[in-house]
Amino acid sequence: MIKIIRILDITISCIAIGLLSPIYLITSLWIILNDGFPVLFNQKRVGLNSQVFVIHKFRSMYNNPEARAALKDYSNLSREEMKEARSKFKTTAIGDSRITPVGRVIRKLSIDELPQLFNVLKGDMSLVGPRPDLPIQESDYSEEDWKWRCSVRPGITGLAQIKGRSSGHINDRIKNDVYWSKNLNLFLYCKVLIITPLKMFKGIN
Secondary structure, X not given: OHHHHHHHHHHHHXXXXXXXXXXXXXHHHHHHHHHOOOOEEEEEEEOHHHOEEEEEEEOOEOOOHHHHHHHOOOOOOOHHHHHHHHHHOOOOOOOOOOEOHHHHHHHHOOHHHOOHHHHHHHXXXXXXXXXXXXXXXXXXXXXHHHHHHOOOOOEEEOHHHHOOOOOOOHHHHHHHHHHHHHHOOXXXXXXXXXXXXXXXXXXXX
């Protein structure tokens, strides 16, 4: 079953990248014209078996010191140090002053997530799974839940996203992530893939 899902990940990603190539080009040019380089936002995240990888997104935040502070590497901290750092960590929110005008649009349309299709091709991610957490977010989980969370590939979309698109309470997101990890199957994978664009369209309207 895992092999079938991996084949679907690769096949769908290749097709999507081909079909969406004009959007990749237009978005890249728009970002450059609005706020210069770089086009991509690259950051360390935690994946399968707790392996750290670099996630790719279209950059949606200003290229200034305040925004770059969000890119700090927390991967080498102890669990206790992570808890302390997590209490001071500022996540992005609606109306965040660090987000560019272009960023507001591509976030609303989820276009900023499209470069992650290349993460899927590389095997860092799946199309469906828990969202890839920053190393610092390990402190949000119990040790057991974190092990479950890291027992599957993280995804571009997942149960938490179709039930609230990341806007829900952290505990609800964790419950959905752990449920996915414990109940991963082809039916659930296809269900999330089908519901995701419907949720996105509803969110736009």
